[in-house]
Amino acid sequence: MLLCDIGNTSYHFLSQSESFKKDVKSFDASEVKHNVYYICVNKDVDESLKNLPNWIDIKSHLDKAKYYDTMGVDRMMALEAIESGIIIDAGSAITVDVKRDGIFEGGFIYPGLNAMRESYQNISSALAYEFNFDIDLQTLPKNSQDAITYGYLKTLYCEVMSHKMEIILTGGDANLFVKIFKDARVDEHLVFKGMKKLIYDF
Amino acid sequence: MLLCDIGNTSYHFLSQSESFKKDVKSFDASEVKHNVYYICVNKDVDESLKNLPNWIDIKSHLDKAKYYDTMGVDRMMALEAIESGIIIDAGSAITVDVKRDGIFEGGFIYPGLNAMRESYQNISSALAYEFNFDIDLQTLPKNSQDAITYGYLKTLYCEVMSHKMEIILTGGDANLFVKIFKDARVDEHLVFKGMKKLIYDF
Numbered sequence: 441m442l443l444c445d446i447g448n449t450s451y452h453f454l455s456q457s458e459s460f461k462k463d464v465k466s467f468d469a470s471e472v473k474h475n476v477y478y479i480c481v482n483k484d485v486d487e488s489l490k491n492l493p494n495w496i497d498i499k500s501h502l503d504k505a506k507y508y509d510t511m512g513v514d515r516m517m518a519l520e521a522i523e524s525g526i527i528i529d530a531g532s533a534i535t536v537d538v539k540r541d542g543i544f545e546g547g548f549i550y551p552g553l554n555a556m557r558e559s560y561q562n563i564s565s566a567l568a569y570e571f572n573f574d575i576d577l578q579t580l581p582k583n584s585q586d587a588i589t590y591g592y593l594k595t596l597y598c599e600v601m602s603h604k605m606e607i608i609l610t611g612g613d614a615n616l617f618v619k620i621f622k623d624a625r626v627d628e629h630l631v632f633k634g635m636k637k638l639i640y641d642f
Numbered sequence: 643m644l645l646c647d648i649g650n651t652s653y654h655f656l657s658q659s660e661s662f663k664k665d666v667k668s669f670d671a672s673e674v675k676h677n678v679y680y681i682c683v684n685k686d687v688d689e690s691l692k693n694l695p696n697w698i699d700i701k702s703h704l705d706k707a708k709y710y711d712t713m714g715v716d717r718m719m720a721l722e723a724i725e726s727g728i729i730i731d732a733g734s735a736i737t738v739d740v741k742r743d744g745i746f747e748g749g750f751i752y753p754g755l756n757a758m759r760e761s762y763q764n765i766s767s768a769l770a771y772e773f774n775f776d777i778d779l780q781t782l783p784k785n786s787q788d789a790i791t792y793g794y795l796k797t798l799y800c801e802v803m804s805h806k807m808e809i810i811l812t813g814g815d816a817n818l819f820v821k822i823f824k825d826a827r828v829d830e831h832l833v834f835k836g837m838k839k840l841i842y843d844f
Contacts, residue, residue, distance in 0.1 A: 448766050481768070510768065510786040533765045536793075538782055546782025548792040549769060551761045559753045559761040563735045564650050566683070566712065567751060580740055580748025584712040590750040591738070598800035 441639075442472070444495075445514055445631045446480035448532045450612075454632045461612075469495060477639060479631075481512040501638040506544055518610060519544055520634035525606040527630065528621065530613035534596070538603055550596055553613055560588050573619045593620050643841075644674070646697075647716055647833045648682035650734045652814075656834045663814075671697060679841060681833075683714045703840040708746050720812060721746055722836035727808040729832065730823065732815035736798070740805055752798055755815055762790050775821045795822050 443454040451462040451469070453476075464485055469476075469492060476495050480486040489495040499513045507516050515535050518527050523542055529535045532555065537547030551559060553571065560567040569585040577594045581587045597620055600607065607624035609617055614626045627633070645656040653664040653671070655678075666687055671678075671694060678697050682688040691697045701715045709718050717737050720729050725744055731737045734757065739749030753761060755773065762769040771787040779796045783789045799822055802809065809826035811819055816828045829835070 481766075483768070508784040511784075512768075533762075533769065534793075546784045547789060548783055548796065549762070549786075549789045550793040550797065551758070551765065555761045555765050556753070558764070559757045560735075560751070562760070563753065563757050564683075566685070566714075567735065581750055582710040582713075582748045584751075587749060587751045591736075591752040594750065595752065595797035595801045598804055599797045602800055 441636075442474050442476045443632050443635050444476050444478040445517070445635070446478060446482055446485050447514065448482055451485075452631075454629065459629065459632075477635065479513045479517055479635065481514055498635060498638060501641075511547075514631050515547065517634035517638070518630045520637055521627075521630050522608060525608050526600060526603050527608050527610065528600065528614075528617060528624070529631075530609065530611040530617045534611070534613075536596075536600060538605065540605070548599075553616070556592050573616055577620065597621070643838075644676050644678045645834050645837050646678050646680040647719070647837070648680060648684055648687050649716065650684055653687075654833075656831065661831065661834075679837065681715045681719055681837065683716055700837060700840060703843075713749075716833050717749065719836035719840070720832045722839055723829075723832050724810060727810050728802060728805050729810050729812065730802065730816075730819060730826070731833075732811065732813040732819045736813070736815075738798075738802060740807065742807070750801075755818070758794050775818055779822065799823070 445452045450464055451467050453460050464482060469489055477498050478495055479499055502516050515537055518529055519537055519539050522539055524540050527537045530552065532552045534550040534552050535547060538545040567588055569588055571592060572585050572589045575586050575589045577590065577597055581590045607621050608630060609621060609624040609626045610628060610630040614628060618624055618626050647654045652666055653669050655662050666684060671691055679700050680697055681701055704718055717739055720731055721739055721741050724741055726742050729739045732754065734754045736752040736754050737749060738752065740747040769790055771790055773794060774787050774791045777788050777791045779792065779799055783792045809823050810832060811823060811826040811828045812830060812832040816830060820826055820828050
């Protein structure tokens with residue numbers, strides 16, 4: 441079974457246990473001849489896939505009443521994979537969602553790494569730094585690189601930790617963010633797990 | 643005495659107790675004939691003012707050893723105005739600085755309102771919302787506008803409140819941010835107070 445989770449920047453495929461990515465700008469979905477079970481948050485791509493009968497959108501398998509109208513279907517799928525916990529999906533956006541005893545409690549959206557770096561850079565060239573993922577978040581910074589890193593990461597860290605729940609990290613930057621959320625469990629296939637669960641339960 | 647605090651986007655003047663702003667893109671500093679005591683974090687403007695003898699840069703009055711090399715001089719000036727507290731200067735960037743019993747402990751930088759709104763918008767048109775400053779930050783969001791508002795504001799709120807200190811709000815967006823930091827004291831002239839203190843003490 442070929443699964444695909446389509447985001448703002450890439451097609452993320454899972455074939456057996458092997459996963460791979462394709463850029464949304466250059467990938468031609470009509471080249472795939474197998475059946476693909478997919479979800480998609482990218483409106484343009486979603487529209488183009490409607491004409492390809494072997495691309496099967498599985499969002500209709502979701503009980504959307506548990507979530508909210510404009511919520512990204514990738515967030516719902518990741519939530520389907522767990523019973524309780526706080527999910528951080530670190531991609532071009534970072535989504536943070538809380539589920540307790542099977543109930544979705546709500547979530548929020550934070551800019552991803554590149555978006556946030558550009559944001560600082562656009563304010564002033566004096567803030568054009570890479571983030572320092574080896575920062576000590578226990579100490580208030582006294583240099584510019586750490587001042588923006590702390591601004592980006594400690595704020596997020598404080599909010600996430602306040603929920604006192606198991607943290608599950610997924611998304612393309614999960615392996616960077618685990619340096620900050622040291623006790624988090626990294627599960628790069630969380631969205632795929634939710635998708636599989638839905639397909640098998642259906 | 644005419645004071646001026648020059649940021650990335652505007653000249654902010656104080657004459658007696660009246661303050662006014664001029665856009666850095668259009669304002670011609672050579673039109674001012676009075677003496678102006680100023681500080682400036684905008685490199686291009688700073689360079690152009692060196693040729694105007696009535697524009698007097700007062701950054702040399704600062705004991706920079708108390709701070710760090712690449713720190714914005716506006717942050718230092720605001721800190722000079724207080725003995726203890728956490729200062730949030732909400733401008734094109736938001737700087738957050740902690741001072742305890744006369745000692746600067748460090749600080750961080752967070753994107754300002756416009757920079758952060760653009761950041762979300764650039765990730766996806768599905769995230770192009772204004773922030774909702776009337777949000778209830780005690781409840782996890784279940785709609786897109788609140789999901790980005792909470793991502794922007796609750797994260798910052800959590801970090802700032804963790805210091806358990808008096809909060810002083812300044813900068814162009816202080817009157818918006820006081821809706822979030824309800825117990826904060828707003829002081830729009832904090833940087834000017836620091837500048838005056840330095841000029842009189844010198």
